[in-house]
Amino acid sequence: MERMVHTILENQKGDRIDKAVSTLNEEWSRTQVQQWIKDGNVLVNGKQVKSNYKCAENDVIEITIPEPEELDAIPEEMDLDIYYEDGDVLVVNKPKGMVVHPAPGHLTGTLVNGLMHHCKDLSGINGVLRPGIVHRIDKDTSGLLMVAKNDMAHESLVNQLVEKSVTRKYKAIVHGNIPHDYGTVDAPLGRDPKDRQSMTVVDNGKHAVTHFQVIERLGNFTFVECQLETGRTHQIRVHMKYIGYPLAGDPKYGPKKTLELGGQALHAGVLGFKHPRTGEYHEFEAPLPAYFDKLIEELRHNH
Template identity: 60%
Template sequence: MENKQFIIEQDSTNLRLDVFLSNQLEDKSRSYIQNLIEEGNVKINGALKKSNYKLRINDEVEITIPEPIGLNIEPENIPLDIVYEDADVIVVNKPQGMVVHPAAGVYNGTLVNALLNHCKDLSGINGVARPGIVHRIDKDTSGILVVAKNDNAHNKLAEQFKDHSMTRSYVALVEGILKNDEGTIDAPLGRHPVERVKIAVIKDGRRAVTHYKVLERLKNTTLVECSLETGRTHQIRVHMAHIGHPLVGDPVYGYKKQRFNLDGQMLHAKKLGFIHPKSGEYIEFQSELPDYFVRVLNILRNEFK
């Protein structure tokens, strides 16, 4: 069971309770949040309220998130690309198409299934469905992520994610030609007001900051490096689409007509750096661009000659 508390500030006043919680709990659906409220797991100043309650300044919102129903997560002999491992952490290079952890409708073939087969000692902070998982990258995003092997490591890594002190750098291929060699996108993100499966730039969203730098301009596309100052759901995908340059191959935020036979967006988590939870030393890891990414770049470079 997890408890969260929020004090309502001026910029959140008059928001519906369920809308506010959707912005705060980005990984939860609107229906899940409404069920939390209906089942008495959300209190305003100690009292139960309905989903349409309009928040007031200094309201104290208390949320109790019940433990997920236990899942029987089976170890599976799935190959892992392990970049680094010690007694506290595992750094893995996740392939495109792999889900990080089991969730509704996806109970096998995930990174967690593979990790359980490789290592029995994973932190239990995130419950049975997400052992060791400190952060996630999308199913169709490839690249580096770190997994905690014990609760102490998990807590220390989670704190670094919370205070944005980790180094997180991605390589993305976006539609169109970016004019500026570098820039910063500072635009708040939250659940799309209509299409709840999407994230959108919204006035009352959570602050999100992405820094980008052009690496190479190709035919009708630009290869960029994106560094995250914050780590919101779908942040790079939404931010680049917001400035008119969605990721190539993005089925949600990109162009409907795709030029390449892709299984998802052209986004690779290339670099991850953090303070080691035990030694206190800064360590950093990088991974090469995967084959699917290189294939498309080679096509574009040949066309650009």
């Protein structure tokens, strides 16, 4: 079990303990933290408290993070679109609508289930639920993902992500007509205090930078390429909304009246990294999925 100690700062005094703890890590949901408090895994100044305890400045919070539940991921035969594979890494083009790894409620049909059937050797750094997964893309985002087949490769690829040396370019269609050809959004991201399932721009969030350039203007929509400098949860979706150009089809961050696409028009088209063993740079490009091409043609026609 992992332990963590946090001292309440002045800007957190008066916050409920469940809120204060859940903001320490974007992977922790408030519901999950409330269960930890109930189970005695969160102590304030060495004592158990309830979820509605109001924090005081300099309170010392001790958090014991329980081991994740082991939900066995079952290998499943799938027709995976593999772009590259050797003994260390694999690059796969994930279709729209596929979840990357199992989670409660999504134990089968995920990319991890398919990868486990395809190859028996995947890194174990992320535990049984996420073997080999170095980075994720959202369920309704299509495109390229790198997968580690051993722990050496996993550590190398994660370090490249931390050092921001991985090339990740996405194609997107956004609402609105962006007047300038290039732009950079540099705005910190964290959980939305009003909706823990969503991300938003917050002062104390994690550093996040997205560069974009316009490919084509399509009337009330713009076709853009976004390049990630950092890789925060929902980064492109939140950053483009923040500057007033939310993604078409996005049910979470888009406007109420958006295109019926079954999810955001976002495709991870270019992925480049140094091979963990040889150090040689590899770059891959996946074409736009058919629905995306069709949408561009329709918007051009309407325009």
